Amino acid sequence: AxxxxxxxxxxxxxxxxxxxxxxxxxxxxxxxxxxxxxxxxxxxxxxxxxxxxxxxxxxxxxxxxxxxxxxxxxWVRGEETAEIVAPFTQKLAVTALGNSGSTGDKGLEAEIVYFPTLEDLRSAPDGSLKGKIAFVSHSMMRTQDGSSYGAFGPARFVGPNIAAKKGAAAIVIRSAGTDYHRNPHTGNTNFDAGVTPIPAGALSIPDAENLERMLKRGKPVVMKLKLTPKNVxxxxxxxxxxxxxxxxxxxxxxxxxxxxxxxxxxxxxxxxxxxxxxxxxxxxxxxxxxxxxxxxxxxxxxxxxxxxxxxxxxxxxxxxxxxxxxxxxxxxxxxxxxxxxxxxxxxxxxxxxxxxxxxxxxxxxxxxxxxxxxxxxxxxxxxxxxxxxxxxxxxxxxxxxxxxxxxxxxxxxxxxxxxxxxxxxxxxxxxxxxxxxxx
Amino acid sequence: AxxxxxxxxxxxxxxxxxxxxxxxxxxxxxxxxxxxxxxxxxxxxxxxxxxxxxxxxxxxxxxxxxxxxxxxxxWVRGEETAEIVAPFTQKLAVTALGNSGSTGDKGLEAEIVYFPTLEDLRSAPDGSLKGKIAFVSHSMMRTQDGSSYGAFGPARFVGPNIAAKKGAAAIVIRSAGTDYHRNPHTGNTNFDAGVTPIPAGALSIPDAENLERMLKRGKPVVMKLKLTPKNVxxxxxxxxxxxxxxxxxxxxxxxxxxxxxxxxxxxxxxxxxxxxxxxxxxxxxxxxxxxxxxxxxxxxxxxxxxxxxxxxxxxxxxxxxxxxxxxxxxxxxxxxxxxxxxxxxxxxxxxxxxxxxxxxxxxxxxxxxxxxxxxxxxxxxxxxxxxxxxxxxxxxxxxxxxxxxxxxxxxxxxxxxxxxxxxxxxxxxxxxxxxxxxx
Ligand SMILES: [Zn+2]
Ligand SMILES: [Zn+2]
Ligand SMILES: [Zn+2]
Ligand SMILES: [Zn+2]
CATH class of the missing domain: 3.40.630.10 (Zn peptidases)
Structure with missing residues (x-):
């Protein structure tokens, strides 16, 4: 053979x-x-x-x-709901960012202050956000090399820390994402040592755009936000x-x-x-x-x-x-x-x-x-x-x-x-x- | 002029x-x-x-x-959660169908019985589903004229009624949809007069396919289902x-x-x-x-x-x-x-x-x-x-x-x-x- x-x-x-x-x-x-x-x-x-x-x-x-x-x-996620209560009423899809603070079980209700970009939030005077919910939007494009994440991810990475330092009660951001589904994008955020974490959530992109349209109508927009994550x-x-x-x-x-x-x-x-x-x-x-x-x-x-x-x-x-x-x-x-x-x-x-x-x-x-x-x-x-x-x-x-x-x-x-x-x-x-x- | x-x-x-x-x-x-x-x-x-x-x-x-x-x-929606508890543990995205019964606040836990199509459910012997959760899947294709809804919608329209008559504790169906997002498709279902509505939910398509993969591994699959809609x-x-x-x-x-x-x-x-x-x-x-x-x-x-x-x-x-x-x-x-x-x-x-x-x-x-x-x-x-x-x-x-x-x-x-x-x-x-x- x-x-x-x-x-x-x-x-x-x-x-x-x-x-x-x-x-x-x-x-x-x-x-x-x-x-x-x-x-x-x-x-x-x-x-x-x-x-x-x-x-x-x-x-x-x-x-x-x-x-x-x-x-x-x-850190583990808890309940998470967001609802616009004035001038219209409608629920929005939200998720807590990693290391977010908690609103407590009763949630918090506050007026939205709108920042089209993270730079706009950076420019807000200290203390100007006292008792308000900051809303940071942006417009992240598709990129083959992922460079848009480097450019627009900071709304998530550092936006909450900046808002907390300026006295905001909470922050919601437009998700760092490129889709149009009602599925918010989570991910970690970080607060400087000595800064108390505020509740920090991401809205899905359709919800963020809906909120922008509500704001464009010119009346104060009030959100009820509930995020109850915990450090365990x-x-x-x-x-x-x-x-x-x-x-x-x-x-x-x-x-x-x-x-x-x-x-x-x-x-x-x-x-x-x-x-x-x-x-x-x-x-x-x-x-x-x-x-x-x-x-x-x-x-x-x-x-x-x-x-x-x-x-x-x-x-x-x-x-x-x-x-x-x-x-x-x-x-x-x-x-x-x-x-x-x-x-x-x-x-x-x-x-x-x-x-x-x-x-x-x-x-x-x-x-x-x-x-x-x-x-x-x-x-x-x-x-x-x-x-x-x-x-x-x-x-x-x-x-x-x-x-x-x-x-x-x-x-x-x-x-x-x-x-x-x-x-x-x-x-x-x-x-x-x-x-x-x-x- | x-x-x-x-x-x-x-x-x-x-x-x-x-x-x-x-x-x-x-x-x-x-x-x-x-x-x-x-x-x-x-x-x-x-x-x-x-x-x-x-x-x-x-x-x-x-x-x-x-x-x-x-x-x-x-009829109004209540809470809705679904979780596989054996042989693996994982949450699935579910939503109640209109007219669904309630599991009560404690939910119900039962073994899944799998039906690849609605016809398979129709063929199940009476009483064979006693205490079980029926799972009806199918594969709905895109059609320009919407004819796939007529063909596969019945899993939603009549599946729950059929499962209830055969003694099922509950039913979950693969959503009547053509997407791959974690957003289940709701819609009305109807129970015959005299048939007590059972809890009836739709799983998102990625979740339905995940459940099919779990079933394919050959061990009994147990779901904990909570749907608490109400007739008001x-x-x-x-x-x-x-x-x-x-x-x-x-x-x-x-x-x-x-x-x-x-x-x-x-x-x-x-x-x-x-x-x-x-x-x-x-x-x-x-x-x-x-x-x-x-x-x-x-x-x-x-x-x-x-x-x-x-x-x-x-x-x-x-x-x-x-x-x-x-x-x-x-x-x-x-x-x-x-x-x-x-x-x-x-x-x-x-x-x-x-x-x-x-x-x-x-x-x-x-x-x-x-x-x-x-x-x-x-x-x-x-x-x-x-x-x-x-x-x-x-x-x-x-x-x-x-x-x-x-x-x-x-x-x-x-x-x-x-x-x-x-x-x-x-x-x-x-x-x-x-x-x-x-x-
Ligand atoms: Zn990774
Ligand atoms: Zn990652
Ligand atoms: Zn219609
Ligand atoms: Zn419709």
Missing amino acids: FTPLLAAPTLEDVRSTALNSDEIAYDIVEGLTTEIGPRQGGTEAEARARAWSVAKLKSLGFDNVRIEEYQMPT GMHVSGNVLAEVKGSNPQLPIIVIACHLDSWDLGTGAIDDAAGCGIIAAAAKHLKTLGQPKRTVRLLWAGAEEVGIWGGKDYGSKHAAEPHALAMESDFGAGKVWAVDFTLPESASEQKAKIIAALAPLGVVPRKTPASGGADIGAIIAAQKLGIIDLQQDGTKYFDLHHTPDDTLDKIDKAEMRQNVAAWVSTLAIVANYEGQLKP | FTPLLAAPTLEDVRSTALNSDEIAYDIVEGLTTEIGPRQGGTEAEARARAWSVAKLKSLGFDNVRIEEYQMPT GMHVSGNVLAEVKGSNPQLPIIVIACHLDSWDLGTGAIDDAAGCGIIAAAAKHLKTLGQPKRTVRLLWAGAEEVGIWGGKDYGSKHAAEPHALAMESDFGAGKVWAVDFTLPESASEQKAKIIAALAPLGVVPRKTPASGGADIGAIIAAQKLGIIDLQQDGTKYFDLHHTPDDTLDKIDKAEMRQNVAAWVSTLAIVANYEGQLKP
Whole structure:
């Protein structure tokens, strides 16, 4: 009998397998959204998600699958209603922002003061908002690279703190989103030390525009707002780690990250089960090329949404362990369209190899330096790591981001497979390169 | 000084004005959604909507603007939550169907029995659902003519009654809709006399599909359901009527209808402020052609959603008053794409004129007989009226129908103007035709 000698699979073979037939990434998103659902940092649901993840990563054959726990202060949503009571009466769809204060069970009723933009709120005289509800609007456009979030997200990130300092009783913002559904976008806000958190909510975009139309009619508009979130003290959260062990334990490792927690409103499909699916699938396909030289570590971080607790914990616990490069997937499951690098000059040949490996997937190399993501921020800062960003198309991301609509049906399997193909192509090159990766 | 003799406007002029610059229809939808919002039949909000409508129709210069009140039994929504408690735990987005029974404040917890279609539920043996929650799914496709609602709507219309008769403790259905948002579709259901209403809810489509995935995993699935709607007895509702008086009071009148009430979840923009805006704008533009021969009466019907109370009241109060023709607009604000007729053979020349007047708007004549709509059903039945249906494109209608997402931003002004143009073209012909219109 004649047994043909099978050629070892090439990078091209693995990229093609991932692109055409990966099931691992989708299976992970399907499992997390169906069997766990929402999994906010610090809650019991996040603990169930960690247990689920350990079982899944072990069944995929990864090495050193484990949980690293930490404690974190936990904020949980309560009731949330908003109603215009004068000059018209109508309920509006609202959700509390993370770290929002409470109105108390009776709610509060106050006149709306309208700020078309965050800059207008910044310009309001101190004390001018005493007893009022500030309403900050804006108009966030779709952008492929997500830059509109940087421009309009601050209404959420810092608007409540500014309004609180100016004496506002509460604040509502137009959701940082690009859709037209009655599903407000939550997300964290932060108050300076010494500033008492005021109730802070996001209106859905149709509701924010309705409120603008009411204000345009020129009469004082009064809102009754009820938000009753609570700080429930310190709770356990944790990171889930897993590895593809490298053949040379002397080489600094590569860490690839996503976050396991999600906001409580949706089931966290695009944010960020997708990222966890993509990186795990890519690491699994990587193994079909044989053992890589460097260890590739998966970090499925905990409690990102509510303060990047997992990423910070990883950065401090692993500060002394040599890392070379960090990558993160946390922008949905849209196609990778661009690649950015922060690598040393000496790695320019490797960079060219990556660009060539990504070209068949339609990926554009850019001159923007790679900056990483939230969960790898601490370890990058601690060790000045190399970074590669596989930039995803975010055109539709802010339709869904932090809303109840972040569900499995929003995942395009073919686009997610393209992500897996881009990731495994990149990992195959960097994990087998023994030279310097730190810039 | 020379004063040019202005030619009287033609049908073409009026059609063109409506198509290119109508503001009346949008203004009505904007006003109702902003100043009133949800306006369920029998509620105080519907009463505010009637007062608003009287003022608006008077300001537009219509004749005989008035309210005709009636009493109706009123059902109101309570709390509504659904949670899977085994083998996984996760909340699902649910809303009660109109006429649903209550679970009581403690809710009920029971195993799900899955029926992929309504036919499967019909086939379940009597008593087999004792103590269980029936879950009826289906897969409703987009259709331009709305025929999918006729095919899959029965899961809502009669599913709860069938489940109640088979002993189910409750029923949840996959919403009768075509979107993928976490906004369930409400709508009335009906129980036979002598059948005690069971709690009956609709899950959003992402939630229904999530529940199907849970069931596919093969373990018993248990839901905790809480729906606490109430029947609050008899309340006042009413129709708003207005007219363009005809020059020949001997001629039977034309009635054109929409409904003023809306479901409580959205602001009733496409269902059916749009219809009220379209018919009022068309009637207003009609007047620029001079006084029509026949009186054209606007019927802004009350309480359609919750049992067609306004349409029935109109039919009985006006049964003795001679009518010739009825038309209705209650399918959103998408373009008119087809026209159907139920007219006598003797009116075939008028029919041809209408087809010619609609052709520049892209409207297709069909052989399907016109059947009218809910609010004109009673008067048509009482007097065997002529009917013309200006069929709207419903491709996107069931993304929004009876959900919180039915808001002003969903109105395409250009498409709504095309409706106004089609309506005024049709009215200009039938309101000035003195011959028989009854088939
Ligand atoms: Zn994220
Ligand atoms: Zn996020
Ligand atoms: Zn309707
Ligand atoms: Zn309706």
